Amino acid sequence: MPRTTKNSPRQDVHTVAKLAKVSIATVSRVINHKPSVDPAIADRVWKAIKKLNYHPNYGARAMVSGRSHMLGLLVSRITNPFFPELIEGFEQIASINGFEIMISAVGQQPGYGQEAVRRMLSRNVEGAAIMTHGMSAADLEEFKIYGTPLVFIDAAPAPDLGSVVQLDYENGIRDAVQHLAVLGHRRIWFISGPLDRCSSTLRQQAFIKAMEEIGVLNAAAQCIAGDHTLEGAIRAADILFQKAPTAVICSNDLTAVSVLRKAAEKKLQVPSQLSVIGFDDIDLAKFVSPPLTTVSVDRYRLAQAAFHSLMQRLADPQTLPPLQLLPVRLVVRQSTSYAPSAAQELPPL
Amino acid sequence: MPRTTKNSPRQDVHTVAKLAKVSIATVSRVINHKPSVDPAIADRVWKAIKKLNYHPNYGARAMVSGRSHMLGLLVSRITNPFFPELIEGFEQIASINGFEIMISAVGQQPGYGQEAVRRMLSRNVEGAAIMTHGMSAADLEEFKIYGTPLVFIDAAPAPDLGSVVQLDYENGIRDAVQHLAVLGHRRIWFISGPLDRCSSTLRQQAFIKAMEEIGVLNAAAQCIAGDHTLEGAIRAADILFQKAPTAVICSNDLTAVSVLRKAAEKKLQVPSQLSVIGFDDIDLAKFVSPPLTTVSVDRYRLAQAAFHSLMQRLADPQTLPPLQLLPVRLVVRQSTSYAPSAAQELPPL
DNA sequence: ATGAAAGCGCTAACAG
C-alpha cells in the first residue's frame, strides 16, 4: 500500500507533556497562561508545542470548561446590501475576542428558523445575534429556555427576548427632511420599505414626524409603499411621478437607485427638477449619476455594537441593556439641490 | 436574591436514559437512528427527549467520533457581489448535509490567513473552502500538514493543495464576443479586472482567444486594465472613450455599470453607439439603464460544487478530483445591438 | 510549583 504522504496525526497534551517532560496539567497551565508556572518549564513546554505543531482542541476544552466560545449569527436570505459588512464586522470583532461564529441563513421555508436554533444549541453557542426579521418569538423559544443571550439588530419579535441595537432612524430621516427643507422643498414624498418590517415603519414614522416639524401636517399622505428592492421601487417610482414632487426620500438606497433610473427615462433632471435622498449609503451610492445624497449607516459599527451587547449579557446575564441607538449621518452628494421655484413654494415662516 | 426565571439546565444522555428507563447506550442508538432498537423502546426514548427538551451535544459527539462536522469557509474582505450568495449557498447545502460552517474573512493584515487556519484547525474542521485570493500557499501549510481537504474557488495558490472549482470563463467570454461579432462589431474592447488575480487573467485571455477566433488578431492591444471596482472602472472608461470602440466587454458587472454611467455623461447612446457587456449578472444588472447584457454566473451552484468537491475528498482522501468547470450563460438584455455602420465594419468573411 | 485523578457528554467496542 504505497501511502507515502503520511499526514502527521493531530497531537494532544500528552504528547506535548512527554516531550517537555512534564505532566499534562502543566501543559494545560502553560497554554492557558496561568501565572503559577516556572518560566523555564513554560519555555520547555512552548518549545515542545512549536515542535509538535500542537493546537489545543477547542472542542475538548469547551466540554470541560462549559464555554464553547461560539456565537450564533442568524441572517436573512434576502439580498441585503448590509449582509456582507454586517457578517464581516461581526466575525472580525468576534475573532479578536476569541469567539467563533456559526452562521445560519434562515429563509422562506417555515420551521427552518427553529431548525437553525436547534443546531446552534447543539453546538453550544453562548449567545446569538439575530440580523433578520425572519425569526419569530416561537422560533426563538428554545434559546429562551436555555437562557441564551440574544441581541437583535433593529427589532425583537417580542420584548425581553434580548437586547436590541437599532439605527437612529429618527435623526437620520430628520436630517434628510431638514436638508431638503432648507433647500426650499415642501412637496417632499417618501417611498417606504415593506411596512411589515419594523425598520421600515420606523423610517416612515420618522419621516412623518420630521415633516410635521417643518410644518407639513399631512405627510402620511405623501408616503408611497415600496419594498426595498430595485424592482418594487420601479413600481413605486411610477406612482411617485404622477404626484409632481420636488423631492423624494427613499427608505433605502436601492429604492433611490431605481428612482434615479426612472427619472432619467422620463428625462427628469436630478437634482434640478427632482431631489433624491437615499438611506444606507451602499457602495453604489457614490457611483450612480448623479452621486446620491443619502443617510450613511456604519454597518461595521452596528455589528460591533451587537457583539458588545452580547458580551455584556454574557458577563452579566441578569441585566438587559436598554435599546441602543446607533448614530447615522447625512452625506450630501449631488442628487439634491434647491427646489424649482423655491420662492413660491416656501410658506411664510 | 429574586431569581425567578430559572433556566432549565442543559440535559444529557443520562437524564434521558433515566426518564426512559434505558441505558445511555440505547439513548445514543436512538438519537443516531441505529436500526437495532426496539421500536417501542425507541418511542419511549424519543418521548423523553422531547419532554426534557434534550439536544445532543455535538462537541462531545465530535470528540469521540473524531468527526466535527465543521467546515471552514475562507472569504475575502473585498466587497464582492458574489460574497453573500456564495456563503448562503454553501451554508445551505452544508446544513442540509449535517455540516456546520465556520467563516473567516481574511483581509489585508498579513499573517491573518495563518491565524484563521489555526483557529479552524483548533475547531477541528474536516475541510475548508477557500473563496478568496488572499491565501498564500504558506498560509495554508498547516492544512496541508494535517491533510485537511481543501477546495478552491477559481484557483489554488499552488497545485495539489486541493481541488479547484472554476467558472467556464472561456465559453462565457466567447459567447459574449460572438454575440457582438454577429451584431457586426469588430472594434471590441475589453476592460479587465486586476491582473494579479487568476480569475481576471483567465477572462482577459479568453477575450483575446475569442477575438482571434473572429479574426481579430491584435486583441491584446484592445484590453484596458480595470480592477473590478466601480471606481477603477471610471478611470478605465475614460481611456476607453478615447478609443472610439463600438462595443466593450467588461470583466465584471460593476465595471460595466461604471461604463454605462460614463457613457451617459458623455451623451453616448447605449446600445446604438456603444454596446456593453458585463460579467457576473449581479442583481443590479437588470436595473441599470439600459438593462445590461451580461454573462450570468450561478453563484449558488458554484457554492454547491465546492461543497460536493469537499465531500468527495472526505469520502476518498486519496483522490484529487480534476478541475471542475462550471457553465455560465450569456443573458442578452438591452445594452447590446448592431454596430453603428455595421456594413463598413464587417471584414470580408 | 507541579502531578494525579476525576470527569465534561458522548460513541463504540464488547458482553450478555
Add this chain to the structure above:
DNA sequence: CTGTTAGCGCTTTCAT
C-alpha cells in the same frame, strides 16, 4: 436487542 465500560482531549480540584 440492550447494558457496561472505556476512553475522546482537555481543565480542574486536590494533594504533594
